Amino acid sequence: MTSPIAAYLAEDQVRLGALLAQATAVAGRIGEAPFSAFRGGLLRHIGMEEKLLFPALKRLLGAPHPAVARLHRDHGAIASLLVPTPTPLIVSALRAVLEPHDALEEAVDGGLYAAASRRPAAEAEALLEAMKAVREPPQSPHNDSPAAFRQIAHTMAAANIDHPVPTGPAGPG
Numbered sequence: 774m775t776s777p778i779a780a781y782l783a784e785d786q787v788r789l790g791a792l793l794a795q796a797t798a799v800a801g802r803i804g805e806a807p808f809s810a811f812r813g814g815l816l817r818h819i820g821m822e823e824k825l826l827f828p829a830l831k832r833l834l835g836a837p838h839p840a841v842a843r844l845h846r847d848h849g850a851i852a853s854l855l856v857p858t859p860t861p862l863i864v865s866a867l868r869a870v871l872e873p874h875d876a877l878e879e880a881v882d883g884g885l886y887a888a889a890s891r892r893p894a895a896e897a898e899a900l901l902e903a904m905k906a907v908r909e910p911p912q913s914p915h916n917d918s919p920a921a922f923r924q925i926a927h928t929m930a931a932a933n934i935d936h937p938v939p940t941g942p943a944g945p946g
């Protein structure tokens with residue numbers, strides 16, 4: 774049976790996937806409102822994992838889970854892709870990071886969420902409540918500076934994501 778922790782996080786990923794699909798429903802353009810909801814929700818999701826789930830898992834195992842280093846590098850790439858104004862290329866790069874990332878977290882055998890769920894019930898409940906209480910962080914305005922794009926190139930290379938990297942803001946039209 775799926776644990777409440779695994780179910781909560783997986784459902785949140787489904788919700789975020791639906792927002793991204795909504796934001797890209799019209800080819801060639803990005804829907805501002807659904808993308809903003811996706812961006813805020815994804816930053817919150819990453820925050821829950823980095824601040825609550827990964828540390829809880831480390832306490833449980835006595836050492837970091839073997840997948841955490843890679844997931845952390847993916848989070849860096851995701852966060853950097855959320856900085857500039859979204860374009861179709863940025864969205865496709867985000868998907869290239871998110872698809873294997875979410876699969877690794879959700880895998881039934883050896884997945885991170887499954888590992889995090891193997892804990893005493895009272896403790897699992899406290900972790901779930903703490904995650905539910907996490908608010909969306911305030912969103913910074915998009916930043917299309919050269920430094921923001923250099924950061925994307927850096928984090929995508931560090932995460933070893935094989936996908937074209939946006940090198941600057943989309944031109945007019």
Ligand SMILES: [Fe+2]
Nearest residue numbers: 819822844878
């Ligand atoms: Fe994650």
